[in-house]
Amino acid sequence: MESLRKDTKGQWIALSGLVLSLIIIGLAALANQAAMAGYHSSNAALEFPKENIRELNLHTRDNAKIIKDLSFEINKTSNESIPDIYTQLFKNYSSQIEKLHAIHGETVDVSLVSINSTNGTYGINDIDIIFVNITYNDGRTHYESKPEVIEVGA
C-alpha cells in the first residue's frame, strides 16, 4: 500500500481516465435521451383504447340484433310482450358486459333508451331501430355515444 501511495507516476493516465469517464457518462446520458424518444408516440398507440371502445360498440350493435331474434323466440311461448322481453334481455346483457369490463378497471354503461317501430306495432318485421346509450371510461379516455342508433330491421 505504502509503495502505491508513494508512487506518483502515471498521473496523466489517472487524469485521462477521469476525463474519459466523464465524456462517456455524458454520451451515455445523450444516448439514453435519444432512446427515450419514440416513447410517447408508441405509448399513445398502445394506451389509447381504440379497439376496446370499438369492440364494445360493435358488439352492442350485434347484440341488439341477437336480442331481437331471441325475444321473438321467447315470445312464442310466453305471454309477455316483445318490448318487455327485449328490455329484460338487454338489462341482462348490460349487466354482463359491465362486469366483464370491470375486471379490467374500465367503467362501462350500456343502457337501452327506446325500441322503435315505424308502424307502432312490435312484430318481427316491425322493430327497426333501437336507441342505446353507451359510455366507456378507463380513467383517461371518456367515450359517450348518446344515443347510438342501431338499425335492427331485416
Next chain:
Amino acid sequence: MIDEKGQIAVDFLLGISLFLIALIFIVQFIPSLFLSGSAGESSLDYTAYRTAAILAEDTGWWGNSTSSGTAWEAHPDNVMRIGLAVDHEPESKLTNTPNLLSKDKIERFMMLNESDIIEKLGLYNNVDGAHFSYGYNISILQISQNNTPLILNNTPITLGEATPHDRETSKITRIVLVETGTIAYFDAEELPIDPNPPVKKSKTILNVTGPLSDDVKLYIDNFDITGTDPSFNKLVLDGTNLSENIDYTTYKIVNGTVLPLNSTGNFDNNSTVVFSLKSGLFNNFHTYQLEIEFKDVQFTNTASPFMDYTQELEVLCEPAYLTVEVWN
C-alpha cells in the same frame, strides 16, 4: 540536441495529440449518428401505422359542394380521403366492419395516380412548405400463397416501389379480410337431375344469367355417392364442352384444405367441389345453361325449376395481410 536521451517523451506527445484529435472527432461525430438514426425512423413507424389504420379501418370519403359520402370509389374526382373498409351505410362516416376490405375500393385505389395517393394518405414530409414524398409500398398479400400479392382482376395488388434493401424502412402489417369475388354455394341434394336426354342421375344443370363481371365460383357439397370412383366428368355450357384449365379450373376443399382435383381425380362426401369458370364465357344478356356431369354420384331432386347461380351469390372473403412500408 546531441543528447538523444529523453526523446521518448516526444513519442508520448505524438500519441496523446493523435488521441486528442481522435477524441474531438468522435465527440463531434456521435450526435450526427443519432440524428440520422432514430429521429426520422420513429417518425416513419407511425406514418406507416397511421396509413395502415386509415386504409384498413376507414371507408374513405368523397365530397363536392353539394354532397358527400363514403362511396369514394364511385366519385374518383372528388376523393378527399382513401379508405378501403366496406361500408353498408354510405351516409355515416364510420364503418361497422373494420378490417373487411371492399373489392371495388381496392380496384379503384389501384387506379389512382401516385401524387393523389401521396397527398391523400399523407405520405410526405413537409419541410418549410415544400413536400418531400416518402418511398412507399402498399400491398395486400395472400397468406395462403406464401405472402405473394393478391390478384384481383388480373392485377397484383401492390402499389409503390419495391422495397429497397439498402436502407431502413418502417413496415406495419395488418390482418384483413378481402372481398375477392363472389361465390355460390349449392347443396348437391337440392340440385335437380338434368332432364335433357340422355338423362343420367349423375348429371345436373344450373342456370347462369349473364353478363357477369366476376368469375363464376361454384361450390357444391353434400354429394350422394353411389360408386367406388366418385369423380367429376365434364362441364358443358349451352351444348359446348368446356376445356379444363382454359375455360375453367376445378379443385376440392376437404376440411378447409385446398386439394387439386382434375376430371379424373376422386372426392368423397366430405369434400366441397369447386368450379371456377372464366367470366368471359358469360358476356351476353342471356341465361346460360351449365351442365355438370359426375361419375358415381347421384342427384335425387327431380323437381324441375333449375337453380340460378346469380341468385345464390354471396361475397367471398379471404384473410390477407395488408402491409404498408415507408422509407425516406
Next chain:
Amino acid sequence: MRQLFKNEEGVSTIVEYMLFTLICIGFFSIISINAEDIFINDPNDVVMKDEMTDIGNMMSTMITDMYLIVPPNGNIDTEYRTPVRAGREEYTIDADIAYEDQIIEVISQSSGKKVRVTIGGIATTMPINGTVSSSSTNHMISYDSRR
C-alpha cells in the same frame, strides 16, 4: 551563462514541457470555444428533433385513432401526457393548420425550431383545431358531434 548554454542536460525536458503546454493549450482552446456546441447544442438539437417528432407523431396517431371510433351522436375525450420540455426548451403543439395542409406542427418558442408531422387525410372531413403549450398542466383531445 556560457556554462548554461553549453550544458545540454535537461534540454529535452524543457522542450517536452514547451511542446506539451502548446498542445494542451491548443486542445483546450478548441474545446472551450466549441464546448457549448459540442456538448450542449448539438446533442440538444438531436434530442429536440427526436422528441418533437415523437410528440407530433403522438398527436397525429391519437387523432387518427380517435377519428376511427368517434360516435355519430356523442363525445369522446382523452387525456394525454407530454413532457414539459423537449431537450431544454418548451414548445407549442399547433393543429390549426391541419385543415389546409394535413399537418401538425410542434414549435419551440425560444429557438423557433419546428417539426411538422402529417396526418392521414382526416382533416378534410373533420375540422381539427387547437394549440397547446407544453407548460400547461392538463392536455386533452376531445370530440363532440354536437359542436
Next chain:
Amino acid sequence: MNDKAQLHTLEGLAAAVLMTMTVLMITNSTMMVTPQNEMAIDVQLKQMASDALTVIDIVPKSSAQSNNAPILHNLTACVASWDVTEEATYPVNTLDNLEDGLSYLLPNVLYNVDLAYVENGNITQKKVIIKGSPGKSAVVARHFVTLTNQTVSDMNGTWNLDDDELRVVEVRLTAWKV
C-alpha cells in the same frame, strides 16, 4: 535519432483506428438488425393480435367454409363449440378450431386464449389455449361474443344455456413474440 519504440506510436494509431471502426460497425449493425424500436414492435404485435380476433369474428359463414384458410367458423361459433368441462392444461388445448385459425393468421407468435364470462353473478375465467407463459412484452386483445342456446346447439357445445338466456363471453388473447 532514437528510433526505438516506434511500434508504440503505430500501436496507438492502430488502436485508434480499431476503436473508431468498432464504434462505427456496432452502430451500423444494430440499426440493421433492429430497424424498429422495441415499443413499435409492441404496437405491431398488439395490432396483429386484435386484427386476428376481429378477422375471425367477422368472417362470413359462407366464406369461412369456402376460402383457402383454415378458419372454418367465426369466433362466436368457435366459442359456442367449446366443451365447458374441458379446461386447457399445457400443452393440450381445448378449442382447436380457434387455434387453427389463430396459428394461421399469427405465424411466429405465441399466445394464450382465456374465456371469461358471468355465471350466476360471478366472473368465471377459463383457459382454452395455452402455448406457454407470456413474456414481459405480451400484449392483450379482447373480443366479446354472445351465445344463445341456439348458437351453442348448432355447434354441439356444452354450455347448457336456457332457451331465454344469453351469455356474453370475453375472448382474451394474450400474445407475445419469442
